[in-house]
Amino acid sequence: MAHDHHHHGQHQSGSNIKVAFFLNLGFTILEIIGGIWINSVAILSDALHDLGDSLSLGLAWYFENVAKRGRDHKYTFGYKRFALLGAVINSVVLLVGSFIILSEAVPRIWNPQEVHVPGMIAFAILGVIVNGAAVLRLKGGSSLNERVVRLHLMEDVLGWVAVLVGGIILYFFDLPWIDPLLSVVITLYVLYNVVRNLRETMNILLQGSPSHIKPEAVEAKLQEMEEINSxxxxxxxTLDGAYNVLTVHAVATSALPLPQAEELKKRVRSEMAAMDIQHVTIELESPGEECSHEGSL
Incomplete structure (x- = not known):
């Protein structure tokens, strides 16, 4: 049942990213046409940023589909980790994009440019609606890939909110530096989240323990069982941030007959499932048995 639920979650993830991809690509094309029509460099530069997002979303969609494949002789744990490639590439694109936005926005605080205010407001409203719809589509997504993609789209929503607020202020007051200042604040917020996500992705790739599962707590839980001495x-x-793996050697308090050993393993897997560990490999050892792996790592 847990496997079916996980598979359904992956299918939903790919479907969500697919919808977000087409929404984003369609709006990017509209932005380019609108930017030329309104003669707005700001909207055209945002279109370039959205085009980068569309490429990242396309990659994320592709890698989510690859990640659904079953195990084979080449990848015996399956293809779940391929989703991480999408997360890494998206994070890098977001980092580069954020620095490009900062390099454009910071000088404009001191040297603001004239913008077509009514066109700016109209496009900002449309931008909030379209990107907001894509964010809602990905809300609650469990995969790391979905979270990074959601950051892309949230950056766009917040960016368009800033453009909208800036447009309204510019409509009533002559304060052209408001728009680039808001862009800087939002971009710094997005950068903070991207770095945090990238750290989590690297922890998975480097086979670090999942942050919510403490090895000492797992060890204590196993040693609570009366048949286990140490x-x-x-x-x-973790394979992908959602599917967690444990391997362990356990020394029994006494030599266990095969039926008892199997029953103990079942209980161990049940306890570990409650701790969000989906795949357990346990080697039971008799008291005094020399372990060939002990001390090797």
Whole structure:
């Protein structure tokens, strides 16, 4: 049942990213046409940024589909980790895009440019609606890829909110530096979130323990079982941020007959499932048995 739920979650993830991709690509084309029509460099530069987002969304959609493939002889754990490639590429694109936006926005605070205010307001409203719809589509997505993609789209929504607020202020007051100042604040906020996501992605790629699963807590839970005397060679990692893996050697209090050993393994898997560990490999050792792996890592 857990496997079916996970598979359904992956299918939903790919479907969400697909919808967000087409929404974003369609709006990017509209932005380019509108930017030329309104003669707005700001909207055209945002169109370039959205085009980068569309490419990233396309990659994310592709990698989510690859990640759904089953296990084979080449990738014995399956293709779940391919989704991380999309997350890394998207994060890098967002980082580069953010620095480009900052390099454009910061000088404009001291050297503001004239904009076509009514066109700016109209496009900002449309931008909030279209990108907001894409964000809502990805809301609650569990995969790391979806979270990074949602950051892309949230950056666009906040960007258009800033353009809208800036447009309204510019309509009533002659304060052209408001728009680039808001862009800088939003971009710094997005940068903070991207760095945090990138750190999490790198932790997964480097096989760090998932942040919400503490190895000492897992060890304590296993040693609570009366048949287990001690545990060693314990390793916890995650394939994609959602599917967690544990391998462990456990020394039994006494030599267990096969039926009892199997029953103990079932209980271990049940306890670990409650701790959000989906794949458990446990090697039971008799008291005094020498472990060939102990001390090797």
């Amino acid at each position: 545990v060693h060679d314990l390793h916890i990692w």
